Amino acid sequence: MSKYLVNLKINNMPVAVEEGTTILEAAKRLNFRIPTLCNHPDLTVAGNCRVCVVEVKGARLLAASCATPVSEGMEVFTNSEKVRKARKHIVELLLSEHNADCTKCFKNGHCELQELASEYRIGDHVFLDLVTPESMIQDISSPSIVKDDSKCIRCQRCVRTCAELQGVSALAVVNKGDHQKISTFLNKPLHEVVCTNCGQCINRCPTGALTERNYIEEVWNAIYDPSKFVVVQTAPATRIALGEDLGIPVGERVTGKMVSALKKLGFNKVLDTDFTADLTIMEEGTELLTRLKKALVDKDEKTVLPMMTSCSPGWIKFQEHMYSDMLDNLSTCKSPQQMFGAVAKTYYADKINIKAQDMIVVSIMPCVAKKFECERPEMRDSGYQDVDYVLTTRELAMMIKQAGIDFHKLDEDHYDSILGESSGAAVIFGATGGVMEAALRTAYEIVTGREVPFTNLNIQPVRGMEGIKDATIKIKNVKPEWSFLEGVDLHVAIAHGLANARQLMEKVRRGEAVYHFIEVMGCPGGCLGGGGQPIPTSPEIRKKRAEAIYSEDEDMPIRKSHENPEVLEIYKEFLGEPLSHKSHDLLHTHYKPRKRY
C-alpha cells in the first residue's frame, strides 16, 4: 500500500514524511532530538509522561510528539519558549514524585530521568516532594529483580513490556490518581506472582525503579578471599554486547578483551559457558533422537513430542506457570550455565585438585533469570550450589570500571583450559534460532554421517528476528542404525519473547501445528536481547548484536558441538556417553508446576 507524503515544517525547516508518521519521528529525520521517557521503540505509544511536548502553530495546547501524527501544512516548534518552560516543569513535576537519591541509586549515571534533569539544569525544589514513606520499601523478594516504587515515574514501559512483549502481565497499573502505582496481583511480592524474572522490564525502565539484584560485592569478596578458588564462566551473548557499556560501538565483538579483563579482575580461571553449550547440544541432540525413536518406532505413549529447549530460565518459569500440563515436553537438559556449575564442582574440581567446597563459580550472563535459576533447589547436583553468583553483562562492565581497567587498550586473551574450548555452534546459542541451528548441525550429522545441507553450515531458515519461525528439514540417506528416520521431514519451530512463545504454545495445544522440536528463548532476539544486557535495547541494536554473533560463529575454527575436543574428552574421561547415568545425575533436571494466577 503506497502512502501519501505529508508536508510540514519543524522549526521552520520543511520536511515531507509518510502519512501516519509521528511528529517525534519526523523531527528525528531533521536531526532534532525531542526528549522522551515513556516512549520506547519496542512498545506501543503511551503518551503519558509528556516530556516530548511540542508547540503546533494554531493549536491551543502543546502536543505530545510521540503520540501526534503529522498533518499537511503543520508548523511545529520543538524548542520554543513555551515548550522549554513546559518541558522543564514536567521534569520538575516528575522529580517531585521521584526519590532523587541519585548518588545511592544503582542506576546512577544510567538513568534517563537523571539525564533529563541534568540537561534542563533542574535546581531547587519548585514543587513539594511527594515521595511517600511506604513507597520507599523496596521489593527484594526476587533473587533477580529489585522493585523500588519510590523511583517510579509511572511511565508504564514495564507494564507494556510485560504485556506486549512477554504476554505475562505480572505487572499492572493499580489504584488511581495520586495512589496510582505499578504493582502485582494484590500487591504481592514479586517472588509470589507469575513474574518469570526475564528482566525485560529492567531493560526498559527509564529510572532505577526496576533493577537487577546485584551481587558485585559478593563476587569481589570471593575474589579477595584467599581460601576460595573462583572460576568464572561467560555466556555466549555477553561477548558481543559487553563493549556497549564500556564505550565500544554496538555490534563489536569483545571476546578476547573480556577474557583479558576477567583475568585482570582476579578470577582464578576464566572459562566458557560455550563449552557447556556444546555439551548441551550433545545431551539435547541425543535426547531428541531418543525421543523420536521412542515415539516413532517404539510407539511409546509416555514420550511426548514436540521436545522443547530448556536453556532459557525465563521460559522455563513461564512454562511452569502457564503451561504446567506441558512440562514433559521440555528437554530434561539443564541450561548451559547449570551444566557448567555441575561439571565445574565435580569433574573440573577433581582435575585441578581443588575441593568443591572451596570453589566459587561465578557466571557472567545476559540474563537476570539466571540469578533465580542458580538458586533453584534442583541445581545442587554437585553436592553444593552448583553456580554461586550470577552477574549480568552490565554488572561485569561496572566491575571492570571499578577496577580501573582501560577496556579499549586491553590485549585479547584466550579462555583457560579445560572448560574453555568451544565451537561456533555454541556461540550462536546467544541468538534466537541458535540452539536449533546448533542442534541440527549435530543431530543431522549423527543420523546421516553428512553435514547439514546448507551453505557453509549456516541454516538460514532458522535465523532472523521474526517472532515465530518454522522450518522443515528432510532427512535422507541415513545411517543404518537410524533407518526409522529415512525420508522423515523434521518439523521445527522457534519463538523468542514470551508473547510469541505463548502463541506458539496455543498453536501446539490446539494441534494446529505438528512439530518435532521447538526452541524458545524468553527474551526478544534471544539471549542477545536478554534482561541483563546493556541498556538501551531496540530492534536495530538487537540486529547488530545478532550479526556479531553469527560472524563470531563463522570465525571459529570448530563450528559443530560434537567436534569440540574438550567435549569429546569429558565424555571419554568422565561422563561416558550422552544420557549416561552420570549425565542424568549432573546434567539433567526436572520441572515443577507453579500457580498460574
Add this chain to the structure above:
Amino acid sequence: MSTTEALVKELVEKNGRTRNSLMPVLQGIVQQEHFLSEEALICVAKELDLSAADVYGTASFYTFLDTVPRGKNIIRVCKTITCHMKGKDEVIKAISNALKIKVGETTHDNKFTLLSANCLGWCHKGPVMLINDEVFPELTPQKALEIVEEYAKK
C-alpha cells in the same frame, strides 16, 4: 465448586468471555459478595484468560469495586465540600456511635461498613449518604440513624 466459582461461571456465561465483560462480571460479584475476594479475582482471570494482576488493576481503579471485605450494607457519606458545610461530620459521628465503628470499618456482624465518598452530585440537598445503591439526601444525624435502623431490620 465453591459458591464464588459458581457465581463467576454464571456471570461469565451471562456476560461473555471477552475483555469487555470484565466490568459487568466484577460488578456482579460485588453485588452478591459485597467485595472481590482473592478467590473471586483469580476465578475471573481464569475465566476471561486475563492476568490476575490485570484484573486486580482494573478492580483497584474503581472505588465501588472493593477488594477488602465489606459488610452487607455499605454506607457512604459524602465528604466533599458542600456536604461538609452542611454537617456531614455530625451525620458520620451519629452513625459511627450507633454502629460502634469508625469510617473504613465493618461491624462485627458484617451488616454495615461505614465509608466516606467523594461528591455524589447531590450538593443541593446535602448532606447526603448512599446505602448500597440508594441515595438519602438532606440528612440530619437523627434522620440518618432512623434510615440505618431500617436497614438493620432487613
